[in-house]
Amino acid sequence: MASARKVGIIGLGHVGAHVANSLLLQGLADELYLCDVKAQKVLSEAQDLHDSLTFVPFNTKIVNVGDRYEELASCDIIVNAAGNVAMAAGNRDGELFCTTDSARSFANRVVDAGFDGIWVSIANPCDVVCTTIWHLTNYDPKKIIGSGCGLDSARLHSEISKKCGISPKSIDAYMIGEHGFSQIAAWKAATIAGKPLSELACEYPEQYGFDQAEVEELARKGGYVTYEGKGCTEYAVANSAVRVCAAVLHNEHAVLSASTLMCGQYGEEGIFTSLPCVIGAEGIEQVYTLDLSDAELEGFHKSCQHIRDNIAQLAWW
CATH class of the missing domain: 3.90.110.10 (Lactate dehydrogenase/glycoside hydrolase, family 4, C-terminal)
Structure with missing residues (x-):
C-alpha cells in the first residue's frame, strides 16, 4: 500500500481553513494536521471538517495539533497560512512583522523535529516570509515554495x-x-x-x-x-x-x-x-x-x- 499523504496547515484563519476544505474536496490528503495558537479555533475547524467527510471523495484523518508544531514533522507538505489579514488592509506589507514573528515561532521547531517535506507558504508578504523560513532554518530552498504570483x-x-x-x-x-x-x-x-x-x-x-x-x-x-x-x-x-x-x-x-x-x-x-x-x-x-x-x-x-x-x-x- 502507498504511504498516507499527510498535509499540515499552520494558521486556520480565512485562508488556512479554505485550504483544508479544498484539500478535502479534491481528495488530495489522507491525513490533515491542523495547527493554530487559538485552541478553540482549531477544535471548531476540526469538527466542521470532520462533519464534511460524508460529502467529500475520500475519508481523511483530521488531526488537531494545536500549537504542538513538532507533530507536523511527518507531513509531506506544510502550508503556512499564519497571519493577521486585518493588518493587510492597505497592502500586503502590513503583515510584515506579524508573519515573520510567527515564522520565527515555529520554523525551527518543525525542522529540528525532523521535517523533510515541502513548505508551501501563503502568509504575506509572501516573498519575505519564504526568505525568512530559509534564513532561519537553512532548509533546502527548493523545498520552500511561496504561492507568490x-x-x-x-x-x-x-x-x-x-x-x-x-x-x-x-x-x-x-x-x-x-x-x-x-x-x-x-x-x-x-x-x-x-x-x-x-x-x-x-x-x-x-x-x-x-x-x-x-x-x-x-x-x-x-x-x-x-x-x-x-x-x-x-x-x-x-x-x-x-x-x-x-x-x-x-x-x-x-x-x-x-x-x-x-x-x-x-x-x-x-x-x-x-x-x-x-x-x-x-x-x-x-x-x-x-x-x-x-x-x-x-x-x-x-x-x-x-x-x-x-x-x-x-x-x-
Missing part, C-alpha cells in the same frame, strides 16, 4: 479573458516578482496557443488590442477589490496554494508562477520572488526566465529591491 497570474488570465473572450485556461501569461503592488506582468512573453499576444493584437486589434497597462493594474489590485467587500481574500488564494500542493503530491512537473530563491536569474540572488517554476514531488525542479522587455526587466529589479527593503526592516535579521 500564482494567484496574481490567475487574476491576469481572468482579466485578459474578460477583454478578449478566451478561456482563462487557454492563456499563457505570468505575473512575476513580488506578490505585492510591485509585481509586473511579463507581457512580452505572453501567448495564446503559442502565438504572442503582441502578434494577435496586430492581427485582431478589436479583440486583442486591449490596454495592457489597465489589465495589469486590474490583476495587480484584484485582491483588494475582493478585500473591499469581504475584509479578506480566501477562495482563490487557498486554491492557488492547493494547486501547488497537488503538483507536489502528484509529482506533476507542473509549470506555475511561484516564489522561489533567486540564484542569479536576471542577476538577482539571495531572496525569494516569483518566476515560472517546474514543481514536482521534490519541490522546485527548475526556474524559467522569460524574454522580458527593457521596461519589464527594470520593473522586476525594482520589485526585488522592494522585497529587500522589507527584509531590511526586520531588526532581528
